[in-house]
Amino acid sequence: MSAPTAELLEAAPDHGHHQTVENNFLGLPNIKLAMWAFLGSECMFFGSLIGTYFFYHDHSLGGPLPQDVFSLNITSISTFLLLTSSLTMALAVDSMKQNRFPPAVKYILTTAALGAAFVGFQIYEFSEFVLEKHLTPQTSLFGSTFFIMTGFHGAHVTVGVIWLLMMAALISKKKLVPGREATNVEVMGLYWHFVDIVWIVIFTFVYLLEFIK
Amino acid sequence: MSHAHTEDQAQSAPHSHKKHYLIIAAILTVVTGIELGIPFLKNVPSIWVPFQPVWVPLLLLLSVGKFGAVVGEFMHLRQDRSIFKILFISPLALALLCLTTVTLMSIVHFEPFGKGYAATAVDLRNGYTPPSDGPKCDPPLPDDQFKAAYAKAEGAGFETGKKIFGEKCVACHGPAGGGMPNLGLNLTDTCYKYGGTFKDLYQTVALGRADGRMPSQAAALKSEEIRQVAYFVRSLRGKNVPGGQPCVGEPAKD
Numbered sequence: 001m002s003a004p005t006a007e008l009l010e011a012a013p014d015h016g017h018h019q020t021v022e023n024n025f026l027g028l029p030n031i032k033l034a035m036w037a038f039l040g041s042e043c044m045f046f047g048s049l050i051g052t053y054f055f056y057h058d059h060s061l062g063g064p065l066p067q068d069v070f071s072l073n074i075t076s077i078s079t080f081l082l083l084t085s086s087l088t089m090a091l092a093v094d095s096m097k098q099n100r101f102p103p104a105v106k107y108i109l110t111t112a113a114l115g116a117a118f119v120g121f122q123i124y125e126f127s128e129f130v131l132e133k134h135l136t137p138q139t140s141l142f143g144s145t146f147f148i149m150t151g152f153h154g155a156h157v158t159v160g161v162i163w164l165l166m167m168a169a170l171i172s173k174k175k176l177v178p179g180r181e182a183t184n185v186e187v188m189g190l191y192w193h194f195v196d197i198v199w200i201v202i203f204t205f206v207y208l209l210e211f212i213k
Numbered sequence: 214m215s216h217a218h219t220e221d222q223a224q225s226a227p228h229s230h231k232k233h234y235l236i237i238a239a240i241l242t243v244v245t246g247i248e249l250g251i252p253f254l255k256n257v258p259s260i261w262v263p264f265q266p267v268w269v270p271l272l273l274l275l276s277v278g279k280f281g282a283v284v285g286e287f288m289h290l291r292q293d294r295s296i297f298k299i300l301f302i303s304p305l306a307l308a309l310l311c312l313t314t315v316t317l318m319s320i321v322h323f324e325p326f327g328k329g330y331a332a333t334a335v336d337l338r339n340g341y342t343p344p345s346d347g348p349k350c351d352p353p354l355p356d357d358q359f360k361a362a363y364a365k366a367e368g369a370g371f372e373t374g375k376k377i378f379g380e381k382c383v384a385c386h387g388p389a390g391g392g393m394p395n396l397g398l399n400l401t402d403t404c405y406k407y408g409g410t411f412k413d414l415y416q417t418v419a420l421g422r423a424d425g426r427m428p429s430q431a432a433a434l435k436s437e438e439i440r441q442v443a444y445f446v447r448s449l450r451g452k453n454v455p456g457g458q459p460c461v462g463e464p465a466k467d
Contacts, residue, residue, distance in 0.1 A: 028294060036297045040304035047308025051315040076249050083245060087238035090287045094230050141431075193288045197280050204248065204276035211252035212268050 035187045039194045046198050049149040053206065056141040066142060066210045069133045071125070075207045078121045079199065082157075085114035086196045093189045096182040104185065105168050111192065112164035115157050122154045146206075153202060156195045163188055237286045241279055248275050370437070374445030377438055381430065382446075390449045392458030397427070399460065401452040406462035409450065414443040 024030050057066060092107035126147070129135045137147045167188055170176050176184055251268055254261050261268075285291035290298060378390070385397030392399035398406060407417045419439050421429030430439055450465065 026294075026296065028296070033296070033300070036300040040301045043301070043305040043308045044311075047305075047312055051312045054312070055315050055318065072249070072252065076245075079245055080242070083238070083241050086241075086283060086287050087234060090234040090237075091231060094234065097227055098229060190288050193283050196287075197283050200276055200279045200283065204272055208248060208252065208272055209269065212255070212272070 029183045029187075031187050032183060032190070035190050039190060042194060042198075046149075046153070046201075049145075049152060050201065050205065053145040053149045056145045064133050064135050064139075064142075066146075066206075067213075069129050069135050070207055070210055071128075072207070072211060074121055074125055075203060078118050079203050081114050081118045081121070082196050082199050085111045085118070086193055088114065089189045089192045093182070093186050096185045099182075101171055101181070105171050108164050108168045108171070108185070112161050112168065115161040115164065115192075119154055119157055119161065122150065122157075126151075149206070150202065153195070153198055156198070160188075160192050160195055163191070234287070237282055241282060244275050244279055248272060370441040371444060371448070373438065374441035374443070377434065377442045378445050381433065382442070385427075387454075387457075389454040390446070390452070391454040391456055394458065398462075399458040400446050401449045401454045401457055402460045403451050403453075404460040404462045404464045409447070409465035411443060411447055414446050415439060418443055418446070 024033065026033075088107045088111045092104045092111060095101070095104035095107060135143045135146075137144045167185060171181060171185075251272060254268075284301075290301065378386075382390075382397070385393055386400055387393050387397065390400040403409075405413065407413055407422055417427065418430050418434075419436075420431065421427050430442075434442070
């Protein structure tokens with residue numbers, strides 16, 4: 001393949017100050033390209049989980065039904081936590097692009113804390129469902145499809161939190177390849193925002209719709 | 214607060230988008246607030262009722278807007294290279310297509326054989342004439358009396374149950390519920406192999422019996438519809454339609 005032309009490099013935004021990133025023939029960082037491809041496949045992954053939930057959740061043979069277990073309070077708190085974490089993530093990327101590392105680390109740690117709080121609420125919600133409301137994955141089609149879908153989302157958030165913490169440590173200890181830091185954080189940000197949009201969909205389609213039926 | 218050039222190594226750094234991100238986050242928060250407010254409008258019937266058809270599409274629209282804002286602005290896909298857009302949006306479109314199909318399937322019952330069954334049911338029912346001498350046991354109640362009896366329990370569900378029976382059950386249980394040789398049992402006598410209480414009937418229909426010779430309807434019908442068709446089956450008891458299959462099982466106890 002041909003080497004990146006000057007024109008291609010110019011057309012690529014956000015690249016002025018870290019050309020040392022391993023760019024491919026398009027003049028784009030490989031990891032960013034890979035992340036977008038991965039997120040595309042994640043769309044189909046979560047699309048099928050949400051679709052399965054839709055198809056089966058009201059074919060349960062018995063209760064508890066969604067209306068019996070969902071709590072708007074917990075879900076709204078979780079939603080705001082994740083929305084705010086998207087903001088702090090965006091600010092972290094913004095700081096990184098200006099080579100302002102200390103504030104970026106602060107933002108990354110805040111994002112991780114918000115994400116951890118989200119996971120905490122999910123653990124609370126799940127244990128309430130199982131212990132008090134007697135809804136387990138074995139109870140009904142609603143239970144199976146609900147826990148699989150939200151469980152996978154929660155697992156994604158957990159992976160994100162671990163990634164964020166590792167990234168914060170690496171930046172603080174200056175262990176990242178110089179010149180690639182901003183791209184690394186940007187790619188992590190893409191993953192994090194994606195986890196947020198999955199929740200936007202689940203929040204509306206799974207929870208809110210149940211309350212306006 | 215953020216000045217691009219105050220920090221140590223910043224030389225050619227781009228200027229900060231902090232304000233932009235804050236505005237986007239504020240909009241997202243407000244939209245989420247609106248979404249959360251919608252369920253509470255239920256308590257205000259004067260607003261809730263007249264706009265009933267609006268709420269679901271409005272919610273969907275708001276969440277699509279939020280989705281777009283996060284992808285477009287926070288992930289800045291809007292201003293990024295088109296290769297990223299292609300990589301993300303084409304699988305997203307596939308996923309949406311799949312979601313829409315599945316949602317439609319769950320609304321419009323997807324049953325390749327359903328139409329045929331329904332047509333047979335209607336034809337057979339039209340050709341069906343009640344016996345002149347009448348059955349030996351309990352005389353069958355006319356439909357409207359059943360309707361009155363079951364309206365109390367299920368409201369309009371009785372008619373739905375009857376319709377579902379016409380679509381899903383007549384192929385084996387006969388157009389009038391009298392059963393078919395080697396297929397479904399007679400549901401219009403007064404005895405049952407698996408019990409005749411409402412709960413028994415519900416379980417028979419929901420779970421299926423005899424290793425699936427009586428097929429489970431759990432995947433094809435919603436719980437509510439199973440209830441409705443179970444009520445309808447209960448209403449058939451004692452109708453003793455002519456040509457019905459012989460009694461199998463125990464007399465009903467309830």
